Amino acid sequence: MVFLEILENIRKETSKILDSQKYDPVSFSVESAKPGFGDITCNVSFLLSKQLKKSPQEISKEISHLYDFDNIPQIKNVESHPSGYLNFNIDYTQFSKLVINSSLKENYGSLDIGHNEKIVVEHTSVNPNKALHVGHIRNVILGDIISKILRKGNFDVKILNYVDDSGLQVADIIIGFTELGFSQEPSENQKFDHYCGDTVYVKTTEKYETDKKLEEKRHEILKQIEDNSSNVSKMAQTITRKVLNEQLKTVWNLGVFYDCLNFESQIIHSKLWEKIFEKLKSENQIKYEEAGDNAGCWVIPAEGEDDKILVRSNGVATYIAKDIPYAAWKLGLVEDPFSYKIHSTQKNDQTLYETTLDEIPDHDGNKLNLSGNKVITVIDNRQIRLQKIVSGLMAKFKEEGAYTHLGYESVTLSADTVKSLGLSVDGESAQMSGRKGLYVNADTVLETLTKRVYDESKSRNENLSESELQNIANIVAVGTIRYEMIKPDLDKIITFDLKNSLRLEGDTCSYIQYSYARASRILEKTETKPNFDSGFELLSSEYEKNLIKKIAMFDVQVNDSVNNFSPKVIAKYSYELAVTFSSFYEHVKVLKSETPELLNARLCLVVSFQKTLKSSLGLLGIDAPERM
RNA sequence: GGACGCGUAGCUCAGCUGGAUAGAGCAUUAGCCUUCUAAGCUAACGGUCGAAGGUUCGAAUCCUUCCGCGUUCACCA
Numbered sequence A: 001m002v003f004l005e006i007l008e009n010i011r012k013e014t015s016k017i018l019d020s021q022k023y024d025p026v027s028f029s030v031e032s033a034k035p036g037f038g039d040i041t042c043n044v045s046f047l048l049s050k051q052l053k054k055s056p057q058e059i060s061k062e063i064s065h066l067y068d069f070d071n072i073p074q075i076k077n078v079e080s081h082p083s084g085y086l087n088f089n090i091d092y093t094q095f096s097k098l099v100i101n102s103s104l105k106e107n108y109g110s111l112d113i114g115h116n117e118k119i120v121v122e123h124t125s126v127n128p129n130k131a132l133h134v135g136h137i138r139n140v141i142l143g144d145i146i147s148k149i150l151r152k153g154n155f156d157v158k159i160l161n162y163v164d165d166s167g168l169q170v171a172d173i174i175i176g177f178t179e180l181g182f183s184q185e186p187s188e189n190q191k192f193d194h195y196c197g198d199t200v201y202v203k204t205t206e207k208y209e210t211d212k213k214l215e216e217k218r219h220e221i222l223k224q225i226e227d228n229s230s231n232v233s234k235m236a237q238t239i240t241r242k243v244l245n246e247q248l249k250t251v252w253n254l255g256v257f258y259d260c261l262n263f264e265s266q267i268i269h270s271k272l273w274e275k276i277f278e279k280l281k282s283e284n285q286i287k288y289e290e291a292g293d294n295a296g297c298w299v300i301p302a303e304g305e306d307d308k309i310l311v312r313s314n315g316v317a318t319y320i321a322k323d324i325p326y327a328a329w330k331l332g333l334v335e336d337p338f339s340y341k342i343h344s345t346q347k348n349d350q351t352l353y354e355t356t357l358d359e360i361p362d363h364d365g366n367k368l369n370l371s372g373n374k375v376i377t378v379i380d381n382r383q384i385r386l387q388k389i390v391s392g393l394m395a396k397f398k399e400e401g402a403y404t405h406l407g408y409e410s411v412t413l414s415a416d417t418v419k420s421l422g423l424s425v426d427g428e429s430a431q432m433s434g435r436k437g438l439y440v441n442a443d444t445v446l447e448t449l450t451k452r453v454y455d456e457s458k459s460r461n462e463n464l465s466e467s468e469l470q471n472i473a474n475i476v477a478v479g480t481i482r483y484e485m486i487k488p489d490l491d492k493i494i495t496f497d498l499k500n501s502l503r504l505e506g507d508t509c510s511y512i513q514y515s516y517a518r519a520s521r522i523l524e525k526t527e528t529k530p531n532f533d534s535g536f537e538l539l540s541s542e543y544e545k546n547l548i549k550k551i552a553m554f555d556v557q558v559n560d561s562v563n564n565f566s567p568k569v570i571a572k573y574s575y576e577l578a579v580t581f582s583s584f585y586e587h588v589k590v591l592k593s594e595t596p597e598l599l600n601a602r603l604c605l606v607v608s609f610q611k612t613l614k615s616s617l618g619l620l621g622i623d624a625p626e627r628m
Numbered sequence B: 001g002g003a004c005g006c007g008u009a010g011c012u013c014a015g016c017u018g019g020a021u022a023g024a025g026c027a028u029u030a031g032c033c034u035u036c037u038a039a040g041c042u043a044a045c046g047g048u049c050g051a052a053g054g055u056u057c058g059a060a061u062c063c064u065u066c067c068g069c070g071u072u073c074a075c076c077a
Helices: A003-020 A044-050 A056-064 A092-103 A135-151 A168-178 A193-207 A212-226 A231-253 A263-271 A272-282 A322-330 A379-398 A415-420 A442-460 A466-486 A509-525 A542-552 A552-562 A570-589 A596-619
Strands: A030-032 A041-044 A075-080 A088-092 A119-124 A154-164 A258-264 A298-300 A308-311 A339-345 A352-354 A374-378 A402-404 A411-414 A429-431 A494-496
Touching: A003 A030, A003 A041, A003 A044, A003 A552, A030 A231, A044 A056, A056 A075, A056 A088, A075 A154, A092 A542, A092 A596, A119 A552, A135 A154, A135 A374, A135 A411, A135 A442, A135 A466, A135 A596, A168 A193, A168 A212, A168 A231, A168 A542, A193 A212, A193 A231, A231 A442, A258 A263, A263 A272, A263 A322, A272 A322, A308 A322, A322 A374, A322 A379, A352 A374, A352 A415, A379 A402, A411 A415, A442 A466, A466 A509, A466 A570, A509 A570, A509 A596, A542 A552, A542 A570, A542 A596, A552 A570, A552 A596, A570 A596
Parallel strands: A119 A154, A119 A374, A154 A258, A258 A352, A374 A402, A411 A494
Antiparallel strands: A030 A041, A041 A088, A075 A088, A298 A308, A339 A352, A411 A429
């Protein structure tokens, strides 16, 4: 802890003063100030104003004389601003050394917020009948980044991917294969998930328009899929797993990995639903309707809204009856019916497990305990109603907030991008649709971007080898996708535009990565090995102090990000850190420093910046290139 | 129609757990490469924070109403 600790110390000192003056306690804030108002600011005098019947200005003037900074050597003084604020100024001779040395540590910015509590994050959960498109990518990246951030806050994070292998969407492609005669082998070297989504799924649902009998067949097929002794079910298993494997390749390319895969078909066969249904009944969380529209149904009473039917009058459970047992399982509310076996080794060498109902011999994997005290489910906001019901129910079995739905707005396509797909639109943008073939595949975006970055990099660096160029292209392309997906607020719709997404200037990932590469070049070109065992009072220009302060702010941002489940905070911080460095870079010529001491101090600062930016980008799953 | 969300510069957005002068990027304009990589830097231009009320010493931020846009509201999954 660096900055957070200083803020905390000022808070304590301020409280002490209020105490000694016998003032009633007020909940004041101590936070980083905006430029021109000192370094740290406190609003306590505004809050005391009423109590003391004095103007904030008077109060801040009085209080400002009472501070004792013996215990906070990083603070030089405090000023009472005419507006009423208390503005604290940093003593950089102390501060710089603390910040630069702290930033060298491996765990710089790590905070113990979670106390190693286990938390389950579920994300991705894409139907295994098609390839991932840009909309899914928002979910995948969001889930991945929130997991990394929670780990930084000392949570023990387990990551799950729920595979809905028994829905109607799966029935649709099965119909394509069995009724419409689509080959189970894609043509040429097309990826199987692309083939199923782009061709089989789109063509089959298109056919429903003219062939109503075919559409009726879906439910028949669905029933067979759910009966795991049927041939259709076996075929569905084969196909969905093949699609899933391709989907996994896509996310691995984006640097996303999981601990375990959960299959919906297994949830259904596990009898988890029956158990949780009894639990719901015995605890009076649901009620049986004797009369009215819902006569004969079990319903969940929802406040302010219509009751949600859980079990139909014919005794068959509705869709939500799959979500509830899964949620309960994730929270460890029911006995775990699953064993665990190895699904595959992921691209990062991490083992990926999958649930199974088969009896399997003992090994490390089948003892996995994947339930958590807290659960975060990443699903887009169109499911908010359903998720509210689930989290409401879970709150009754566990404490409030145990089950969190991390929602986000959808990704739409810009009119230009829709046109480039050969389709037409009415407005400025259009919702993606798998059935209509109205989407841009994730693989396509990554390929296009990689090519774009490769060309850019090649034109700038004639002497780089092919593999270096490929590496840069990959790092920047993945980073760009990640950054663009995480930068906007969760409740803002992202309108994806193929052309616009290729931007590499301004507030983009490549700008941030570029600042890192520039720092690398400084360190590469000097003979001096930075010696950190020295004072840093020579770093006295505004550019240097701004950079030090920005580096120091890392823990504040991590804190904010963890506590609010807000990944964009880290994205914004990474950008600001890069901006601050770029300005420093332009104005302070490190390698032309006047004295060896100054050179050393500046080199240390550059190293400190690099380490911090690397950790910050690391939380976003973005690599920092040495050259680009 | 009900519920939820969004509305800030020409465009895309930050700021929203109330505070000082509402910030970035893009676009436009003007400067800066005999260079620690110009994927950059320094400026200029650009705002009735959708509208009206309210709470407050103080509102882009909280509350109410209205307007515009979006999502959602099956004994489908």
